[in-house]
Amino acid sequence: MTVPEAVENHAAQGVLALRWPDGRTVRVTHARLRAACPCSACRALRRAGAGVEGGDAVRLAAIELVGTYALNLAFSDGHRRGIYPYEMLATLD
Ligand SMILES: [Zn+2]
Known part of the structure; x- marks a missing residue:
């Protein structure tokens, strides 16, 4: 199972860094x-x-762990329904 070793939110840059x-x-x-x-x-x-x-200005407002898999x-637009499995995040580059 693919689990990131580190998840860092760079809020000012609007970037989430995932170390695999x-x-x-x-x-x-x-x-x-x-x-x-x-x-x-x-x-x-x-x-x-x-x-x-x-839009490009949208920002992460909160990050919560879902079990060990997502x-x-x-x-910031109020949307919070997305459960992002690590398997899916690992396909982003
Ligand atoms: Zn959604």
């Missing part, structure tokens, strides 16, 4: 995380061809 066991550190912008929200509502929007847009990310 293979030594990679991947920096993902908050806006990209918001756009990739895996919750059912956002998936439906993307299926319908509508972008999930928090992060629940809350955003």
Whole structure:
């Protein structure tokens, strides 16, 4: 199972840095995380061809661990339904 060794939120830069066991550190912008929200509502929007847009200014508001397999990310636009499995986060680069 893929679990990050470190999760660092660089709030001022709007970047979440994930350090993986293979030594990679991947920096993902908050806006990209918001756009990739895996919750059912956002998936439906993307299926319908509508972008999930928090805009470039959207920021992470809170990060909570979900068991040992995911992060629940809350955003400054009020959206907080996204459960981001590490397996999915590991595909971002
Ligand atoms: Zn969502």
